Amino acid sequence: MIPAQFDYLAPTTVEEALAALGEHGDDAKILAGGQSLLPVLRMRLNAPEVVIDLGKIDSLRGIRDDGDAIVIGAMTQHSVVEHDPLVEEHAELIHKAVEHLADVQIRHRGTFGGALAHADPAGDLGAPALALGAQFVIQGPGGTRTVEADDFFVDLFETAIGEDEILVAVRVPKHTGWGSCYEKFVRVAHQWPIVAVAATVKVENGTIAEARIGLTNMGNTALRARASEQALVGQPATEEGVAAAAALAAEGTNPPSDLNGESAYRKHLATVLVRRAVLNAAGA
Numbered sequence: 001m002i003p004a005q006f007d008y009l010a011p012t013t014v015e016e017a018l019a020a021l022g023e024h025g026d027d028a029k030i031l032a033g034g035q036s037l038l039p040v041l042r043m044r045l046n047a048p049e050v051v052i053d054l055g056k057i058d059s060l061r062g063i064r065d066d067g068d069a070i071v072i073g074a075m076t077q078h079s080v081v082e083h084d085p086l087v088e089e090h091a092e093l094i095h096k097a098v099e100h101l102a103d104v105q106i107r108h109r110g111t112f113g114g115a116l117a118h119a120d121p122a123g124d125l126g127a128p129a130l131a132l133g134a135q136f137v138i139q140g141p142g143g144t145r146t147v148e149a150d151d152f153f154v155d156l157f158e159t160a161i162g163e164d165e166i167l168v169a170v171r172v173p174k175h176t177g178w179g180s181c182y183e184k185f186v187r188v189a190h191q192w193p194i195v196a197v198a199a200t201v202k203v204e205n206g207t208i209a210e211a212r213i214g215l216t217n218m219g220n221t222a223l224r225a226r227a228s229e230q231a232l233v234g235q236p237a238t239e240e241g242v243a244a245a246a247a248l249a250a251e252g253t254n255p256p257s258d259l260n261g262e263s264a265y266r267k268h269l270a271t272v273l274v275r276r277a278v279l280n281a282a283g284a
């Protein structure tokens with residue numbers, strides 16, 4: 001299908017984009033890589049009067065070292081994130097999740113910020129962002145504010161970004177030296193996971209000192225497996241040490257039932273994938 005007619009704006013600064021958002025309000029929609037928005041427009045699930053393309057705003061692209069964190073510009077394509085040495089060294093979990101996100105073509109068009117702003121609970125980036133304690137830098141007419149990952153995902157396809165705001169960057173605290181693993185369970189390659197687990201683990205003398213685990217597609221938003229995280233601390237990084245904690249992975253989750261699997265099946269998957277991901281991240 002062909003989208004409903006809309007006006008197209010391509011500002012070259014964030015300030016211009018914000019002014020356009022302010023002027024058109026509810027009638028406007030931000031365009032990043034278009035890999036989620038364009039299908040929505042083509043199916044006429046949304047028909048904005050104005051589309052504001054962020055593609056010409058150079059300041060929204062790139063990855064930089066910011067001391068104890070790396071900063072990923074919202075318009076940085078998945079393919080750039082995938083091959084960036086800073087991401088691989090300091091946020092290996094994101095590197096591993098992006099490697100398996102969609103296919104090469106989509107990774108070249110889709111953006112890091114666009115995927116997180118889209119907030120699909122089956123999207124691959126929410127769980128690593130939660131596990132790494134990412135901070136979302138959001139700019140609006142009143143200036144810039146930072147939202148912690150735990151407060152960013154509000155509901156199905158809903159985030160803390162206001163209607164008059166733009167996600168400009170994501171700050172990812174460095175987890176240099178932590179082990180990591182992204183376990184993605186799919187029926188069809190290059191697609192969204194039925195369930196996925198993002199785990200990053202700090203091991204000291206064979207014992208798990210800290211574990212952070214994000215869950216994909218286990219509720220209306222990406223989630224933390226907090227019961228497992230707490231139970232893992234102090235455990236030996238062995239099959240026996242991890243098993244009981246992994247069994248708690250689905251605690252507090254409410255996964256959907258659909259053609260790919262029932263809710264109970266997803267809960268079972270979460271426990272299996274958390275066990276695998278933690279053991280792999282811990283190098284066991």
Ligand SMILES: Cc1cc2nc3c(=O)[nH]c(=O)nc-3n(C[C@H](O)[C@H](O)[C@H](O)COP(=O)(O)OP(=O)(O)OC[C@H]3O[C@@H](n4cnc5c(N)ncnc54)[C@H](O)[C@@H]3O)c2cc1C
Binds near residue numbers: 032054117122190
């Ligand atoms: C066939 C196919 C397979 C896919 N498989 C996967 C997969 O396996 N895993 C996965 O995670 N994803 C998958 N995707 C989605 C892909 O990751 C998209 O890149 C992503 O969902 C959206 O990013 P985008 O840059 O294209 O954003 P767009 O589609 O341009 O925008 C998405 C939404 O976010 C809003 N938005 C975008 N940027 C901003 C911003 N800076 N500030 C505020 N709002 C913003 C837009 O208004 C829109 O509502 C797939 C897509 C397709 C088409």
